[in-house]
Amino acid sequence: MLHHISLGACDIERAATFYDAALRPLGYVRVWTDLRPGEQEQAVGYGPPGAGDRLAIKQVSSPLPWIPGFHVAFSAPGRASVDAFHAAALAAGGVDNGRPGLRPDYGEHYYAAFVMDPEGHRLEAVCRTSE
Numbered sequence: 243m244l245h246h247i248s249l250g251a252c253d254i255e256r257a258a259t260f261y262d263a264a265l266r267p268l269g270y271v272r273v274w275t276d277l278r279p280g281e282q283e284q285a286v287g288y289g290p291p292g293a294g295d296r297l298a299i300k301q302v303s304s305p306l307p308w309i310p311g312f313h314v315a316f317s318a319p320g321r322a323s324v325d326a327f328h329a330a331a332l333a334a335g336g337v338d339n340g341r342p343g344l345r346p347d348y349g350e351h352y353y354a355a356f357v358m359d360p361e362g363h364r365l366e367a368v369c370r371t372s373e
Contacts (some may be wrong), residue, residue, distance in 0.1 A: 246287075246295050247314060250302035251361050254284045256335065257299045260359055263286055263334035267326030268318050268367055270296070305361065313356075313364035314334035320369055322351045328355035335360045 251257035254277065262272055265288050273295050274287040282303075287295030297314070318324045325342045332338060340356030348354070354368040 244296075246289075246298055248298040248300050249314070249361070249363050250306045251357075252302055252305055253360070254286070254299065255279070255306040256360055258286045260331070260334045260365045261286070261297070261299060261353055264327060264331040264336060264357070264359070264365070265297075265316070267323050267330055268316050269323070270316070282335060287323050287372075295348075306370050308362060315354075315366040315368050318367045318369040320371055324353055324367045325368055328357060331357040331359070331365070336365075339364060 253343050258272070258277065269290065270288050271291050272286055273293065275290045276285045278284055282301065284301040285298055287298045289296040318327060328342050336357040336359055339358050340354070342355035343353065345354050347351045349370065349372050351372045352368065354366050356364065358364050
């Protein structure tokens, strides 16, 4: 249904560094870059290697308000990738918002981890395999 989603970041270079690290374990990479230090309207895009972006991070001048219930969930190929996403996100400046583990209330085999990026966006990595 969705082609891509965009999130705002006041510090675009910090955001790019965070998403480079956090999305790598899930198999997503930076697929385009428009970074011009000191200039406005910078952005980066992430998606599967060789494909278009599914997530764009765009520079904004002021923090966006927190939206209750909003988060972005990324598909993970397996539980080890969920674990690695969580660890990489924390190492890159993210905040723990739910350690990796099964979430039986969300569905059978639902394995997920939750973090907040340095801008406060809530992120999830999830797989539904029976590993």
